Amino acid sequence: MGQRSAPSRYNFARGTPPLSLDQDIYLQRQEKLRALAALGVELYPRRFAFSHTLAAIHAAFDAQSGEALEATRVPVRVAGRLMAMRGHGKAGFAHLAQEGTRLQLYVRQDAVGEAGFAIWKLLDLGDFIGVEGYLFRTRTGELSVHVERLDLLAKDLLPLPEKWHGLQDVETRYRQRYLDLVMNPEVREIFVRRSRIVQVLREAFTARGYMEVETPMMQPLAGGAMARPFVTHHHALDLSLYLRIAPELYLKRLVVGGLDRVFEINRNFRNEGISTQHNPEFTMLEFYEAYSDYRVLMDWSEVLMAQVAEQVTGSSTVSFAGQHLEFGKMRRYSMREAIRAFWPAAAGGAPSDLELADAAGVNAAVARYNAVAAPETRFAPVRATKDAPAGVLIAALFEAVAEAELIQPTIIYDFPLAVSPLAKSKPDEPDWVERFEIYAGGMELANGYSELNDPVEQRRRFEMQLQQREQGDAEAHGMDEDYIRALQYGLPPTAGEGIGIDRLTMLLADARSIRDVILFPLLRPETGKSDAAQADEAVAGNV
RNA sequence: GGGGCGGUAGCUCAACGGUAGAGCAUUGCCCUUUUAAGGCAAGGGUUCUGGGUUCGAAUCCCAGCCGCCUCACCA
Numbered sequence: 001m002g003q004r005s006a007p008s009r010y011n012f013a014r015g016t017p018p019l020s021l022d023q024d025i026y027l028q029r030q031e032k033l034r035a036l037a038a039l040g041v042e043l044y045p046r047r048f049a050f051s052h053t054l055a056a057i058h059a060a061f062d063a064q065s066g067e068a069l070e071a072t073r074v075p076v077r078v079a080g081r082l083m084a085m086r087g088h089g090k091a092g093f094a095h096l097a098q099e100g101t102r103l104q105l106y107v108r109q110d111a112v113g114e115a116g117f118a119i120w121k122l123l124d125l126g127d128f129i130g131v132e133g134y135l136f137r138t139r140t141g142e143l144s145v146h147v148e149r150l151d152l153l154a155k156d157l158l159p160l161p162e163k164w165h166g167l168q169d170v171e172t173r174y175r176q177r178y179l180d181l182v183m184n185p186e187v188r189e190i191f192v193r194r195s196r197i198v199q200v201l202r203e204a205f206t207a208r209g210y211m212e213v214e215t216p217m218m219q220p221l222a223g224g225a226m227a228r229p230f231v232t233h234h235h236a237l238d239l240s241l242y243l244r245i246a247p248e249l250y251l252k253r254l255v256v257g258g259l260d261r262v263f264e265i266n267r268n269f270r271n272e273g274i275s276t277q278h279n280p281e282f283t284m285l286e287f288y289e290a291y292s293d294y295r296v297l298m299d300w301s302e303v304l305m306a307q308v309a310e311q312v313t314g315s316s317t318v319s320f321a322g323q324h325l326e327f328g329k330m331r332r333y334s335m336r337e338a339i340r341a342f343w344p345a346a347a348g349g350a351p352s353d354l355e356l357a358d359a360a361g362v363n364a365a366v367a368r369y370n371a372v373a374a375p376e377t378r379f380a381p382v383r384a385t386k387d388a389p390a391g392v393l394i395a396a397l398f399e400a401v402a403e404a405e406l407i408q409p410t411i412i413y414d415f416p417l418a419v420s421p422l423a424k425s426k427p428d429e430p431d432w433v434e435r436f437e438i439y440a441g442g443m444e445l446a447n448g449y450s451e452l453n454d455p456v457e458q459r460r461r462f463e464m465q466l467q468q469r470e471q472g473d474a475e476a477h478g479m480d481e482d483y484i485r486a487l488q489y490g491l492p493p494t495a496g497e498g499i500g501i502d503r504l505t506m507l508l509a510d511a512r513s514i515r516d517v518i519l520f521p522l523l524r525p526e527t528g529k530s531d532a533a534q535a536d537e538a539v540a541g542n543v
Numbered sequence: 544g545g546g547g548c549g550g551u552a553g554c555u556c557a558a559c560g561g562u563a564g565a566g567c568a569u570u571g572c573c574c575u576u577u578u579a580a581g582g583c584a585a586g587g588g589u590u591c592u593g594g595g596u597u598c599g600a601a602u603c604c605c606a607g608c609c610g611c612c613u614c615a616c617c618a
Contacts, residue, residue, distance in 0.1 A: 024587070025553065025569060084578070091575035108575055125568075139576045162554035162567050164579050169554085171610050183554095227617065272617050273544095282618070380614085437618095444618055475617085500618055513611095524609075 029157045032122045039118055041152055048130035048153055051077040054098040057135070058143070066137030076145060078103060079130040079153060081182070082123060084163065092120060093144075096129070100188050104144040105131055116150050125163075126156025126182075175526060177519055187516075193312060194505045194517055198265060200311045201285060201501075204304055210261040210287060215250035217243060217267065223483065224248030224422070226475040227270040230280075243269035248422065248496065251288050252451060253486045255494050263287035265501065276513040277443055277503065280522050288496035293424075293450040294434040297495045298411055301438060301446060302330050305409065312508050320441045320510050323407055330438070331410040335398050338412055342402040344379050346372040357431070362390040366397055378404055387471060391416025391431060406439035415449075421461040421477045423449035438499075441507050448497025455487035 033043055052060070057076060061069065080098035091108035109117040111133075123129065132149040161167040166183040173180040173187070180187050202212065220239070222229035224246030232241050247264050254262050267281045274280065289297075306316040309327040316328035333341060336353055343350035347368045355361035366382050373381040382396045394416045406412070413436035417425055423433035435449035452458050462479045469476035505517040515521040 028569075086577050086580050087574080088577065088580080089574040091577090093577045093580080095578080104578075106576070110575080137576095138578090140578075142576090142578075144576090159553045159568060164567065165555045167554075168556095169550095169610090171550095172554095174610095225618085268618085270617070273615085275617085276612080278617060284618080383615085447618075498618085503618075526609095 025159050026157050029124055029155060032124070033155055033157075036119065036122050036152060036155075039115065039122075041119060043152065044154060045151065048079045048151065049077065050079045050130065051075070054078060054080060054096065054101045054103045057103060058101060061135055061143055064135075066141070069135050069137060069143075073134045075132070075134050077130065077132045078145060079128065081156075082125055082127045082129060083160075083182075085123070085125060090117065094123075096131070096145075097182075100185060100192070104138070104142050105133075105147050106136075106138065106144050107147045107150065111146060111148050112150055116147075119150055119152065123152070124156060126158075126160045128153040128156075171523070174515055174521055174523055190505070190509045190511055190517060191519060193509045194501075196312050197308060197505055197508060198501065200308050201265070201304075201499075204307060205261075205263045205287060208261065208289075208300075210263045210289070211259060213251070213254060213259065213262045213264055214266065215244075215247045215254070215264060217269075219244050219250075221478055221480050221482075223477060223480050224250075225268075225270075226477060228272055228475060230269050230271045245270050246284070246498070247286050248498070249480060249483045251286060251496065252491060252494065253483070255288050255290050256486045256489055256491050260290040260492075261288070274522065276515070279502065279514050279518055282514070282518075283501040284498050285501055286496065286498040288451070288494055290492045290494050292495040293493065294413070294436055294448055294495050297448045297497050298332070298413065298436050301448065301497060301499075302411070305330070305438070308504070309508060318508055318510070320507050321512055323441070325407070325409055325440055325507065327409050327440075331408060333402075333410065333412055334414040335394070335412050335416075336414070338402040338406075339394075339398050342405050344369070344372055344401070356390075356394055359390040362393050362397075366393055369397060369401065373400065389416075389418040389468070391418025392468075395419045403439065403444075404442055407442055409438065409440040409445075412437050412439060417461075418464070420449065421465050422452055422458075424452045424454075425457075443503050443506070444500070445503050445507070446497055446499040448495065451491065451494040451496055453487060453491035453494060455484050458487055459484055 037043055057078065061074065078096060078098070080096035080103070082094055083097040083102065084093075084095035086093040090110075091106070094105040094107065095102045096105055107117070107120050112120065130151045130153050131145055131147045133145045133147040136144060136146050138144050161172075161179060161183050163183075167173055167179050173184075181191070205212070218232065218234075218241040220241060222242035222245045224244070225248070227245045229242040229245050232243060233239070234241055246268055247266065251262055251264060263285060264287075265283065265285045268284045269281050270278075271280065272278065306327045309316045309318050316326065318325050318327065336351075336356055339356075340350040349368075351361065351365035351368075355365055369379070370381045373379040380400050382393065382400050388396075395418075398412070402412075413434075414426065414429075414432050415423070415435040415437075417423075417431050417433050420433040420435050423435040426432045426434055433449060433452075435447070437444055437448075438446040452461065459479075462477060462484070465477040466479060469478070502514050502517050505511065506514060509517060511517050
C-alpha cells in the first residue's frame with residue numbers, strides 16, 4: 001500500500017520539523033484515500049439507503065436462533081462507524097457502531113470479492129461504512145452481518161482514542177466532545193437522558209395548559225435576577241445590550257398580555273465564576289401561571305419533580321453522589337425553621353422568629369454563629385457586609401447554616417424581602433415574602449414565588465435595590481421603568497418559578513460536575529495548530 | 544482571587560536523581576467464526592514551556608502556561 005513512503009513522497013526535506021505520529025497516521029490515511037480512489041471508490045458519497053438501524057436489527061432479531069436466520073437469510077443494509085476490526089487473513093470481523101448500539105460484521109474475501117476485500121483492507125478504525133449482506137450467528141452465537149458488499153461512507157483521518165479505556169483526559173473530553181461521545185457510552189447516555197428530561201418537562205407543562213414562548217436573550221436592562229451580565233453591542237442601533245441573566249420580567253409582561261400560563265426553556269448568561277455547579281451560560285426552565293401563588297407552585301413542583309424522576313430514571317428515588325435522593329416526598333422548612341433545625345449546638349440558642357425580626361437580633365445571632373463557625377468546616381462564617389439589611393444577613397445565615405445539609409430534596413419557603421425584589425410580601429409579615437427554593441444534593445435547584453404585582457410597591461423595591469447598589473452591591477437589581485409600566489396595566493395574581501435544567505440533569509444522571517451535562521462547556525480557547533493542520537501545510541508546501 | 548493535585552508516545556498509564564518503557568492504536572508479514580482475536584517483526588518522544596541546582600533532571604528548585612478539585616461569589 002506504500003504508506004511508509006508517504007512522508008518522502010511529499011518531500012518534507014526543507015526545514016520541515018519531524019512529523020509526530022498524529023501527522024504520520026493522518027498522512028497514512030490520506031494515502032489510503034488515494035488508494036481507494038484508485039480502486040474506483042467514491043470517497044465522500046452522498047447517501048446510503050439503509051434497511052435497518054442497528055437498534056432495529058437488535059430489536060427484531062436478537063431473539064432469533066442461528067438456524068432460523070440461516071433459513072430466512074434476512075437481507076440487510078446497515079451503516080455506522082467502525083469501532084473494532086479483527087483481521088483473519090482473507091477474512092475479518094468488525095464492529096459497527098450507530099446511535100449507541102453495535103453490530104458485528106463478518107467480511108470474507110469469497111463473499112465480497114477481491115475488489116471488496118481490497119476496500120476492506122484500506123479501512124481504518126473510525127471510518128464510516130455501509131454494508132449489505134444477510135444476518136447470521138457466528139460460532140459463538142453473536143448476531144452478525146455476513147457482508148456481501150461494502151461501501152466507504154466517510155474516512156476517519158485521525159486516530160480514535162484507546163478502545164479499552166476510552167477517552168479519559170478531562171480537557172480533551174470537553175474540548176472534543178464528539179470524541180467523548182464516540183468513545184464513552186455513559187457520556188452519550190447522560191445527554192440522551194438530558195434530552196428526555198426536557199421532553200418530559202415539556203409534556204408536563206403542556207398537559208397543565210401552558211404554552212411555550214421565547215423571550216429576548218439580548219436585553220437593554222439585565223433584570224429578573226441578581227448577577228453580573230455579559231455586555232454586547234448592536235451596531236445599527238448603536239445600542240448596548242445585555243445577554244439576559246433571566247427571562248422573568250419578559251415572561252411576566254406576557255402574563256400582563258393575557259398569556260396566562262407560559263414557560264420558556266432557554267439559556268441564561270451570568271458573567272460570574274465557573275465551578276462544578278456553574279457555567280456562564282446555563283439552561284433555565286422558567287414558568288408563570290396567573291391566578292396562582294407560591295403555595296400552589298410548591299405543591300406542583302413537588303409532584304413535577306417526582307414525575308420527572310420517575311419517567312426519566314424509572315423511580316422517584318435516584319442515586320446521586322452515593323446518596324439516595326427521595327423525590328417522592330420533599331421536606332419543607334421555612335427559612336427560619338431551617339436555620340434553627342441545622343443550628344450548630346456550640347453556638348448556643350438558635351434564633352427565634354422574634355430575634356430574626358429586627359437588625360439587632362439578627363446581628364446578635366450572626367455574632368453567636370460566627371463565634372463557632374470556621375472555614376473548611378461545614379459551618380462557614382457569615383461574611384457580614386457593613387450596613388447590610390437584616391434580611392440579607394438572614395439569607396446569608398441560612399446559606400451558611402443549612403444549605404450544605406440539604407441533600408434530600410427540600411423546599412425552603414418564606415424569604416426575606418431584602419433579597420427578593422420581585423416577590424410579593426407575606427400579608428402578615430411585611431419584611432418577608434412568599435418565596436421558596438428547592439434544594440437537592442446540596443444544590444439550589446429551583447426558585448419560585450408569588451409575583452409582586454403592585455407597581456407602586458415594585459417601584460419602591462427597585463429603589464431599595466438601587467440603594468444597595470450605591471452601597472457597593474454590584475448585583476443589586478436595577479430600575480426597569482418599562483416593566484413598571486407593564487405592571488401599571490395590571491398583572492393578575494401570578495406565581496412563577498425557575499428550575500435549573502443543568503442541575504436537574506446532574507441529579508437525575510448522577511453527574512457531579514455541570515460540565516458533564518453541558519455538551520460544550522465554556523473553556524479557555526486552545527492555542528496553536530493541530531498536527532493535522534501542520535501536516536496539510538507541509539503537504540501544500542506552506543512550511 | 545486563595546489553597547491542593549496534575550501535565551511522559553495518537554490513547555491509557557509506568558519509570559521518582561543514573562540508557563524514557565508497557566498495553567492499545569499504527570506499519571509489514573502470517574492467519575476464512577473472532578470479539579480487549581492471535582503470532583512474528585518494525586516505526587513512533589522538545590517527558591507542557593522557560594530558567595536553575597547537579598558530573599548527570601521526566602524526576603529536585605523557581606517562574607509561567609493549561610487542566611481538575613476545593614474555598615470565596617453565584618443558580
